[in-house]
Amino acid sequence: MRGIAKSMLTTLSVFIRPPVTRFYPDVHRPLPERDRAFPLLLWDKEIDEPFCTGCHACERACPVECMTVLMKDNPNHKSVGGTSGRRKIIDKFWIDYARCMRCNICVEVCNFDAIAMNNTWAGHETSVHDRKDLVMDLQQLTTLSHNGAIKEWVPVLGKANEA
Amino acid sequence: MPEGLFGLNPWLDGLIRLLMIVGLMTITAMGLIYIERKVLGRFHARVGPQRTGPFGLLQSLADALKLIGKEDLRPRNADPWTFEFGPYMVFVPIFLGFVVQPFMAGFSVRVLDLGIMYFVAVSSLSIIGWVMAGWGSDNRYAMIGGMRAAAQAISYELPFVLSLLSVSMLTGTLNINEIVLSQWQVPNIVWQPLAFLIFFIAALAELNRPPFDIPIGESEVVGGPFVEYSGIRWSMFFLGEYASLFIMSVLISALFLGGYEWPFGTQLGIGFQFLLTVVKAAMIIFLIIWVRASVPRLRIDQLMGYAWKILLPLSLLQVLVNGFVLVYDLPRIVLTIAGIGGVILLVSLTERAIRLPRVTHQSSLVTQSEAAS
């Protein structure tokens, strides 16, 4: 009985403490900078085109094969009178968010720092009614970066220390 | 006031009283569900319901609407009659128990001279509903739950009744209102601490509240007799549970805490009496919820053993001590001292019980090490 009394005192002490509930849909906890939701493509604001050149590195490295990349000649390249230094550029890009396992490998293998994990709440609240709506195309993938709505965090990797 | 409440004819009067019970009980039960969720939430370091209405006040209403709107499913193999009438058999006795509850002076539905006996008789009926629900569902979990409920109710009925008996011995009446009125100076808990403790424990068991919630134990028999129920029938079980929680807390406050009488009930009028009843019942309910948040569930054999080996002898002892005091006209302080001694005995017995070498039913299964040797 004394042990039960001790248990009850413990619960009472919790009763007096403020609750720890997070009022999730009303109040969004600030996410840490490194938070990984789903991969996004970054937008080169200086030239106004994606960083991605469609080199297939991420597609090959993806463990779950959730990416599809198509590349094209850059219509904005300097050789054809444009402003960009990228000879090739991404044509079409799909990421199936339903398959993605958010392992961050695509970010690590990217040579152009063109892909980053979404570290905003928008990346976590992706519920849809149909699975095929989770397949994101190039336009959807670049919008957030284009609008400047994310503060991207590209990890400084162990391999980067070497360089 | 057997003449009828508003001077109406008895049938109409009866109907009004019935509606009063049903309405009051439903509202109380819904309020209690809200309070329990809120209080339990704070014990859990949560906030409880908060989205429906201000502070989540309408949560119970929303739940009730949802449950009414749900389909009333019946498993194909279930026994139709026992399955469908089980909830009523749980619900109706609880309603009947409401009849003798003393809220204010002269304001129970009926003041019965054999109030306690009537209450004990009808309240134990609801166990038939549990067994019916358990048996009729054609579900093994439900059946185990129903059997557990029956075993538990039968065991705890005895200390429950005996501790009630010791109170009525002291006051010399079975009429609950008279018991309440007799406590105008000192509440019964002072004279009968042991009976109070036993009654509280037994009431927890009668209500199937933790730590005696083994018939519905979610982590073992997944809700027990309720497993197959849905919609309105399930909500009747739930309503019954909370209505009986309310009834039991009012009864405890009436029998042991002085009900609407102590302190200054008669002097300060009917409003104060109502307040007293509500405050005391709320205290008991808070205590019950607090216990729920703090203790694990007993096992069936421990539960039965506790009732038969500890509670029953001690409640008999209480009756015996009461008898001595009454027959030899000893001063009442003897009761208090004996009662406190009894409480200490109960506590130490409980603590000894867990230290006993327990009978393990460990198997005679040939173990690998034995097989190897």
Add this chain to the structure above:
Amino acid sequence: MVTESASEFETQDLLLNVGPQHPSTHGVFRMVMQVDGEVVREVIPYIGYLHRGAEKLCETMDYRQGIGFMDRTEYLAAMNAELSYVMAVETLAELEVPERAQWIRMILVELNRLASHLMFMGAFGVDVGVFGTPFIYAWREREAVIDLFEEISGDRMMYAYLRPGGLAWDVPTNFVPRVREVLTAVRQGIADFDGLLTKNEIFIARTKGVGVISAADAIDFGMSGPSIRASGVPLDVRREEPYLKYNDINWNVITRTEGDVYARYLCRLDEMRESVKIVEQCLERLQPGAIMPEKMPRMLRTPPGEIYVRTEAPRGEFGVYLVSKGGNRPHRLKVRSACLSNLQALRHMTIGSYVADALIVLGSIDIVLSEVDR
């Protein structure tokens, strides 16, 4: 026990199917219990509902890609699972892990042990029948640990943070104060559990003397982790085959002798206190430095060979057997799951007990079904 011939009635045992959807089977475990009234006569466990072929999947991936699947084999202690895997790869590829990475790994692994044991406390408390209270106490502190992991690795459960050779990236600058904050929270959580359960008479009555397994039987069943240490066998891989820096700091192997459910609970509770101590010592020893070896190839390849590496995960020995035939992916990967071995003893521990006890025993060996089935 029952002599049928003497009985007038012909009795029949009831077959009770527990799971795969049952509140206290901790996932999709299923067992068919043959019960005589409330007493369990026979238990037949069924596993495999969560089999995803993670081992086979890893064989089709290079070493870095496999990390994500290791997270998912044991989602409650993903850091520990990752650690076994990356250590196996490192040993095979002969990589030298920098000091700092080792200390950080140790901190993370112990923190994850705390999170996992907290989870056990919560789930076990609910199994025993406290209505939700321990679960929420557990999640309150686990949340602190997980938030910290999110700040470090970016994800709350599937960290994918350890890499063959070291760490994926360095910890944030406020790492040390944040860990200390988390430890304070966890200490409070341990105190709460201690107050709520340890001395509670009903809890003791429910758990003491239940599901007893002797040391010899526990060894025979191949149990490991707190489940075997509660039977009095001081088997702890951290002490037997020290990895990381466990030899450089002071800590004790927690053992108890009773071998019952209560002992397993106390063992885990004390282990949490021990983990807090280990993390504190690691924090003092943490120095700035590199987190990856100097010469790290862009694509990790291993020479042919095979290796078995084991570490002490919260549930016991988590081993990774790795066969390489050269190249950048494993030829064969086998995970030795502590949960699976511990689960073997379930039948031995439950037969003859009550139905309610059987579920407590199941809870006390703290299985994670994704690790059992893989």
